Amino acid sequence: MSDTIAALATPHGESALSLIRISGSESGRLAELFVGRPALPRHAIHGDYHDRAGRLLDDVVYTFFKGPASYSGEDSLEISCHGSPFVVERVLEDLMDRGCRGAEPGEFTRRAFLNGRLDLSQAEAVMDLIRARSDRAVEAAHRQLRGALGRETARLLNDLLDVVAGIEATIDFPEDDLPPDDRNRSLEAVERVAKEAGRLLATGRYGSLIRDGVRVVLAGEPNAGKSSLLNQLIGYDRALVAAGPGTTRDFIEERVLLGPHSIRYLDTAGLRKGGAEIERAGMVKTMEQVADADILLLVLDAERPFPTLPDSVLARVSEHPALVVWNKTDLQPAGSTPTDLDHVSDLAVSALNGVGLDVLRENLLALIEANRIEIGDEVIAISARHEHALRGMNGCLENAVEKLRGNEVLELIASDLRGAVDHLGQITGRIDNEAMLDRLFASFCIGK
Template sequence: MSDSSATIAAPATPAGTSAIAVVRVSGPECAALAGAIFDSPLPARTACHHDYRDIAGQTVDDVLVTFFAGPHSYTGEDVMEISTHGNPLISQLVLDDLFKRGCQPAEAGEFTRRAFLNGRLDLSQAEAVMDLIHARSARAVAAANQQLRGSLGQHMTRLTDELLLALARVEAYIDFPEEDLPEEDRGIVGDILTNVLRGTERLLATHRYGDLLRDGIKTVILGEPNAGKSSLLNTLIGRERALVSDEPGTTRDYLEETVIVGPHCLRLIDTAGLNPTPGTVEALGIRKTHERIEEADLCLLVLDCTHPTPPLPDDIAARLHANDTVVVLNKIDLTNHQPLVAIGPADLPTVQVSTLTGAGIKELEAKITEIADRLQPPEAGDQIAINARHADALRRATECLATARQNLMPLGPTELLASDLRGVLDAYGEIAGRIDNEDMLDRLFSTFCIGK
């Protein structure tokens, strides 16, 4: 990262031709730069129309510029945002001029890092910024917005406050052993730790929900060869992604695509057909099919309604359940909407479709949405969705809490109990960012885009 006292600049909009492009500047020289470029000081939080003149006095573009005085800005420093016409050459000329005037190029995530270091965001909110940028479904946007508004930080503050009460009681007997304190009652501490552990475990349980939001619901399309799996993939994503042929066994390896169904993001995985007598290469594809099914959040079992289907392998049949599987009875266009055979594992929800005509696809999407809704908490709730870094810290916190409770009964050394509780506090602090670990911050903010 660049010197934190430097004034930095970077494009805040993606490269390419557009209606406008935005260049963001942050640092102590913003006000002086504004006066030099636009010949007058800029009022705070007011969009002003000016000619942008470079260091040689040449007009580059007519722009809208907004000045945000620190600490009431995104980064907590003086910030200037310059909106140019969306020709990438123009925004590059503006950037080149800013660099000639002493600005340094911003590195990935540097604006948000400064916001964190200046107390404008805690670390979980900073991560929510990136989640919001990359959200691929309405649910993911809602969860990222909740976290950006501090929902996770608020939960951590409540847990930390409770834990500090317990730690204060324990350390009083360490720091003031000669004082006339009442007899140590670890039952009170035990009750507090029980509540804290329960809250920590509730947060940790949202890790899978966070994975579903960020990565999409892993949806495996499986079935016998030539049942229409690839056709279903193409129909759901709305384009010809997979090759389709009357010849069985066209798909030898799995294909993956992302699609939005209702408020959910699905990672659709088209797999090799479950041929009971495969060739050598096809057998390798079927082995991958088994692996993908084991990892699936949702399964779409595609059956050809015009002829009976061989029994599924035992391990796959045991994996399919009514709460995460839909039987897709395909090719109803070949039977005048009257399937010749209504087959498939018992008790699994079934939808009749034609991937050729599109019949039944809306009903299938509705069923998928219904199951996906059950995989995730209700939208009305506090949509906490922790990530892998949070989950690692919370797991360490639960381990320390478990050890602390063991040291309560029988009466263990007070110093060990206090050490366990400090370990919990350290783990909690990593989530909101009350830490001093430059390497960790470098790794985290390097995943952000330039200009954010």
């Protein structure tokens, strides 16, 4: 990390202002050179920016940060200039001429991690915050950035290390085998950690919903009013609506905010037997979307009896988050739902006049919030990477529990527990894994 790096930290394109970020050992020298005197840390200084040839490039504001009290943990300099892409390019070219190197994607945050300013879960939260599309996503990113997940994994890690220390002490002094009482206490401690890790693992569902948006799929027979309902839910006419069946041949996706959540509504082709080849192709797409739905809205026509639908659709309604939505109730009262779907909420709506839509939205929010899990005083939402690490950890813990119960040799038990510690350490980055870091930070913006 001896190089001094520079990059544009704000989006490309014309704007009122742009921010260029510099980090590395040369930042202090450059700040003094530009300002004409030693720059006071965390003081905004107005001045001109001249290139090495002495040409005036812009009227800027310099702010110097002395490491380790900076984002990256190194000496850093921020240059706020006018948001002209031409000016930004000229300033960056001049910084390269002065010895800086263009930053790689995520390199500023990577340096913050390597310098101990952030753990890996906090570094990921930076990108989660940048990509957040809803209030819940922002809240979760802020909690993770402020160390909520790191604190929870540190607590689990301490409990695990206590067990490992006791077992390995016995291995080092083989004349004193682990007494039955100590073996039982170790077993109870490992089972307790596994249970708490399981609760943490269960937050992955909520994490996926708030990061990616909730996939709400509208499915049902043709001409049930799915497209009209979609238009009502998103607030404008996105899907074509016609009196005849088969108007929708492919799925249509629109993202909107519903309360604190980002919702991805998907309107799909109607399901029925027969139909032209292009319509059947649309129904294949519908079945794919139904299988991937976070929440399924089974939209039915109140003027017709409950339709004959594929078994896989009915199973999805029965076994996964779903709502039965009787549409066109301005013309006819809602019909009867089969008894094997009695446990699924059914609602009466009219896509024509909007009656029942508020209740539908309330039910959607309730289904989403049912995935919210509190860990102590924190609401944590792990990512797919965290989930993979926790599953690996739980596998090692299950092996350790089996060996403890079977009174197997301590060396094998200690090996399983060390494996659990390694998996847990992947969440906060308390392991040396260069390849994992490369994959993670490659997804960041250049100026982050």
